[in-house]
């Protein structure tokens with residue numbers, strides 16, 4: 001085991017563990033945000049620099065600091081390493097610069113974007129962004145295209161995190177999309193607009209951290225905070241069948257997604273049949289309300305505190321759905 005100290009908290013981890021995963025083992029605010037790393041996708045990470053940290057001491061053997069911030073998702077810990085994330089003001093300043101770069105070509109169209117309310121970039125800019133931009137050039141713009149019957153690509157919003165490409169490589173049998181060109185001309189493209197038709201392609205929607213890939217069966221049906229998420233499962237031959245049903249009223253299923261963990265990553269990938277074809281409540285065994293993060297806008301107006309307010313620590317409270325949505329009422 002090797003010892004590493006992150007924001008003053010010491011932990012022992014397996015050799016080869018990345019700084020990010022060591023921080024995740026500690027949990028809480030010391031965990032750097034991520035936009036391209038995805039623990040279930042091999043080779044992900046290293047693209048967006050959101051997860052940068054300051055290495056104040058390289059190791060016990062060589063205590064020199066690292067000269068620049070490093071991507072925590074792809075830097076392994078060394079024994080005796082000392083890392084700073086939220087305890088370093090200059091690192092937080094550097095992360096603001098990363099967010100500013102990510103937003104250079106990203107449109108500020110959150111009011112009309114289907115990902116609003118569950119967009120990692122929206123959350124990141126809220127927590128680490130600047131309220132204005134210094135960028136004066138015109139943003140890159142692209143036509144929206146349909147990738148097959150279920151997925152809409154809005155390249156204007158893509159941050160080129162490569163998650164969807166890794167997913168298509170590793171989870172589907174025939175990838176027909178990828179990143180074309182390089183530098184500021186890079187874009188997600190499907191070769192001659194081939195559609196993506198395979199059983200697990202819908203997971204690309206869930207791994208996309210922004211609104212670049214959205215569910216055509218759900219687009220513009222409802223704001224995500226007006227629907228009521230419930231855990232449900234079915235007996236499925238292709239996947240675990242464990243999903244979240246996004247309900248409107250008691251019986252209408254507006255959308256089906258996989259279940260995401262506290263880092264916004266899918267716990268398990270689900271098949272397209274569960275995601276797109278099973279929109280009848282009779283297809284599912286509903287387990288109960290999905291517990292949402294206290295900070296999530298999805299929790300607004302629908303959730304009550306698990307414990308009475310006088311007993312809770314507001315930093316760690318979880319909220320649980322009260323299921324107050326009624327038919328037709330948002």
Ligand code: SF4
Pocket residue numbers: 157158159160161162163164165188207208209210212213
């Ligand atoms: S479409 Fe989404 S998942 Fe794919 S590279 Fe762009 S931002 Fe990442």
Ligand code: FES
Pocket residue numbers: 033034035036037045046047048049050051052071072073074
């Ligand atoms: S999450 Fe580490 S570089 Fe993107």
